[in-house]
Amino acid sequence: MINDFLQLKLQPIKAVLFDADGVLTNGQIIIDSRGEEIKAFHVKDGQFFPFMRYCGFVLGCISGRHSTSLATRMEALKVHFVKTGVKKKSEAYQFFKQTYGLTDEQIVYIGDDINDLKVIKQVGFSVAPADGLVQKYHPVDYICEAKGGEGVLREIFTMLVEAQNLESKLEEFIEKEL
16 A cells, blocks of 8 residues: 555656666676677566556656667557667656656656666656665655566556556456456
């Protein structure tokens, strides 16, 4: 059950924006013999993406690195907004807000390291994985129980379902789509 603070902060949320390495993944990068990056993504995160889209949430990823495996995963999950190889995440964040007509208060951002700080300071609800470093440099609204790559997005999606009373919509989605 979420507390009053979380309820208040999560109620206006319409978009979930996240970093990839250290949030969707555990931060490890494997390079194959062709020089391609290989990353592991947790299925628990992916399971909830269709439902979040069904509810009308805008989903976005801003990553400091570019990798084919990330692009493939984001395409498979039908993430609305994907920017990779980003040096200044705050600029990509401003573009995201403008593109979707959102305010800071309507956006959750999940980041794990110092390159996420400028965005963390702007959003309505800031989140870090349990093993993130960002919270050592600036307070965040919520620190997940999950570590990066172990269901961080699923934890936040589940909190949004509760805070916005979307349980009946989840039942409807399961009945129609699964």
